[in-house]
Amino acid sequence: MVSLPTLRAPVTRRPAALRDGVWPWVFVLPLFLGIAVFYLWPILQTAYYSLTTWGVFGGSTFTGLANYAQLAADPQLLLALGNTLLYTAIVLLGVPLAVYLASLLNLPGLRFAALYRVLFFLPYVAMPTAVAMVWRVMFNGDFGLVNYLLGLVGVDGPYWTSTPGFAMAAVAVVGLWSSLGFSMIILGAGLKNIPPELYEAAELDGASPWRQFRSVTVPLLTPSIFFVTIISVISSFQLFDLLYAILGSSNPVLPKSMSLVYFFYREGFVSNDKGYAAAIAMVIFLLIGIVTALQFRLQRRWVHGG
Amino acid sequence: MADTVTGVRSAVAPGPTAPAAAAPVARRRRPRRRAGHLTAHLVLGIGGVLMAFPFLWQLIMSLSTNAEVQSVTPSFWPDRLQWGNYAAVFEQLPFLRQLRTSVLITLLRTGAQIVLCTLAGYAFARMRFRGRAVLLALVLSILMVPSQVYLISQYQIVQGLGLLDRLGGLVLPGLFSAFATFLMRTAFLAMPVELEEAARLDGAGPFQVFWRIMLPLARPSINVLAITTVLWSWNELLWPLVISTSSDAMPLSAGLATLIGQRTTNYPVVMAASLLAMAPVLVLFIVLQRRVIDGLAQSGLK
Numbered sequence: 001m002v003s004l005p006t007l008r009a010p011v012t013r014r015p016a017a018l019r020d021g022v023w024p025w026v027f028v029l030p031l032f033l034g035i036a037v038f039y040l041w042p043i044l045q046t047a048y049y050s051l052t053t054w055g056v057f058g059g060s061t062f063t064g065l066a067n068y069a070q071l072a073a074d075p076q077l078l079l080a081l082g083n084t085l086l087y088t089a090i091v092l093l094g095v096p097l098a099v100y101l102a103s104l105l106n107l108p109g110l111r112f113a114a115l116y117r118v119l120f121f122l123p124y125v126a127m128p129t130a131v132a133m134v135w136r137v138m139f140n141g142d143f144g145l146v147n148y149l150l151g152l153v154g155v156d157g158p159y160w161t162s163t164p165g166f167a168m169a170a171v172a173v174v175g176l177w178s179s180l181g182f183s184m185i186i187l188g189a190g191l192k193n194i195p196p197e198l199y200e201a202a203e204l205d206g207a208s209p210w211r212q213f214r215s216v217t218v219p220l221l222t223p224s225i226f227f228v229t230i231i232s233v234i235s236s237f238q239l240f241d242l243l244y245a246i247l248g249s250s251n252p253v254l255p256k257s258m259s260l261v262y263f264f265y266r267e268g269f270v271s272n273d274k275g276y277a278a279a280i281a282m283v284i285f286l287l288i289g290i291v292t293a294l295q296f297r298l299q300r301r302w303v304h305g306g
Numbered sequence: 307m308a309d310t311v312t313g314v315r316s317a318v319a320p321g322p323t324a325p326a327a328a329a330p331v332a333r334r335r336r337p338r339r340r341a342g343h344l345t346a347h348l349v350l351g352i353g354g355v356l357m358a359f360p361f362l363w364q365l366i367m368s369l370s371t372n373a374e375v376q377s378v379t380p381s382f383w384p385d386r387l388q389w390g391n392y393a394a395v396f397e398q399l400p401f402l403r404q405l406r407t408s409v410l411i412t413l414l415r416t417g418a419q420i421v422l423c424t425l426a427g428y429a430f431a432r433m434r435f436r437g438r439a440v441l442l443a444l445v446l447s448i449l450m451v452p453s454q455v456y457l458i459s460q461y462q463i464v465q466g467l468g469l470l471d472r473l474g475g476l477v478l479p480g481l482f483s484a485f486a487t488f489l490m491r492t493a494f495l496a497m498p499v500e501l502e503e504a505a506r507l508d509g510a511g512p513f514q515v516f517w518r519i520m521l522p523l524a525r526p527s528i529n530v531l532a533i534t535t536v537l538w539s540w541n542e543l544l545w546p547l548v549i550s551t552s553s554d555a556m557p558l559s560a561g562l563a564t565l566i567g568q569r570t571t572n573y574p575v576v577m578a579a580s581l582l583a584m585a586p587v588l589v590l591f592i593v594l595q596r597r598v599i600d601g602l603a604q605s606g607l608k
């Protein structure tokens with residue numbers, strides 16, 4: 001989804017006697033046919049569907065840009081986009097946190113580093129719908145642990161999972177929790193690539209530890225920080241599992257707290273308006289494209305040596 | 307934060323300095339470094355406990371009564387451990403059936419991706435054939451498209467094949483992966499060409515070269531592929547939710563997500579079911595920890 005791979009393989013020049021014959025096709029076709037039928041064709045079909053209107057009893061007619069016009073005027077799109085952006089913003093707070101934690105975790109000779117790594121990474125590999133169940137209870141307005149703890153410091157906690165803004169905030173906290181470990185690992189790989197001599201030189205110049213962090217660690221880590229930011233934004237735009245499982249499919253607050261992907265799911269598979277859902281899917285595609293392009297633009301400005 | 311950086315720096319500092327001159331420096335630094343580690347242990351220790359806490363809380367709740375879970379003042383430990391909640395998972399929920407579905411779809415997808423994507427990845431990296439660049443560009447273009455864009459049409463294909471609510475429908479599109487192909491192509495590209503050429507000049511055919519020489523070298527990357535596919539397949543929600551209508555046909559992820567709201571919620575049983583549903587992957591992760599973390603980081607970085 002993220003990296004832009006080079007399409008050119010190194011040109012291997014082989015004598016005519018060493019041609020591969022039919023083998024390349026035997027190797028490639030089983031996969032390629034599957035990809036063509038289940039991915040490439042569906043992409044084209046969705047693009048077409050987005051230009052059609054579906055009747056209640058099936059059957060569709062070509063209606064041009066009608067879906068897009070309807071979508072542009074649909075307050076639900078803005079609502080879903082706003083909710084998705086709120087979620088993304090909260091999850092992105094995890095990036096600076098991950099930079100700090102990764103710099104601690106990668107101290108040379110730190111004991112128990114493997115244990116810490118496992119603890120922080122655990123939420124990332126855990127099934128989202130399964131961890132959602134415990135968070136859902138912890139955020140319960142009546143008997144949840146979160147409000148109990150807030151009560152201890154005199155705060156009257158809200159009904160997290162049934163109040164629109166708070167519901168998304170609660171889901172985003174879980175999103176942050178589950179992605180933090182992954183960011184730390186990616187950033188840790190970046191930290192290992194910083195040449196130690198730079199710290200020696202900074203030390204000789206009398207730079208304070210904070211100054212070294214600011215002037216050596218952070219600038220040299222910017223490619224990794226940039227990468228983690230892009231990954232976080234793209235996966236945040238795909239928010240569905242945690243939202244659906246923490247709030248629950250029958251929760252009346254879900255329509256007000258929906259993400260873009262939930263909006264897509266509801267139109268396409270609950271209301272069965274496949275044409276409209278296809279248009280939403282194309283808009284999600286476009287938005288992710290724009291955000292990614294913007295970030296690559298910014299990268300040129302602030303990524304050191306990028 | 308300040309201590310951290312000191313720690314990093316002082317550990318690498320002993321360099322060209324003469325031992326005599328270094329000694330006092332080291333003596334001056336050691337306490338600072340230990341102080342740095344102390345902060346690190348404090349922050350990472352508390353952070354790590356917080357990260358793991360929801361799992362622990364889930365375990366405690368899974369052994370409590372429903373009344374204890376719903377008491378306004380949390381009972382931090384159940385009066386009596388309710389192991390019966392775990393038996394109830396198997397008696398009251400279609401758990402075994404869903405577990406079987408999860409295991410089957412994960413095995414089938416992982417197996418198919420290993421075979422198909424390794425073969426295709428190799429051909430895209432090392433074989434020459436007409437149209438290679440075009441086919442490769444088509445496969446890789448999928449990596450930039452969010453899954454919602456092909457979901458509707460995939461659903462219709464599966465529906466057309468009469469595979470809704472069937473294992474075949476759950477598995478089908480996931481047998482093929484553009485990402486895994488990309489991963490394997492990258493792996494084969496990084497291998498030395500000379501090995502292959504030498505074998506070919508000795509008279510080995512294209513398949514033999516692949517099977518005897520390149521495939522064994524690709525083992526680490528195949529592991530990465532297997533880990534990412536197992537995780538994705540086990541945890542995925544949207545596709546199974548769309549494809550299956552009855553909870554009997556669902557894998558665990560979708561089964562759990564639709565559990566609450568169906569009947570009066572028995573929280574302890576839900577918690578026990580969730581823990582059991584996660585357990586296989588969590589155990590796999592804890593056993594293979596380094597490999598999983600490095601593998602995922604690597605697949606993310608590529």
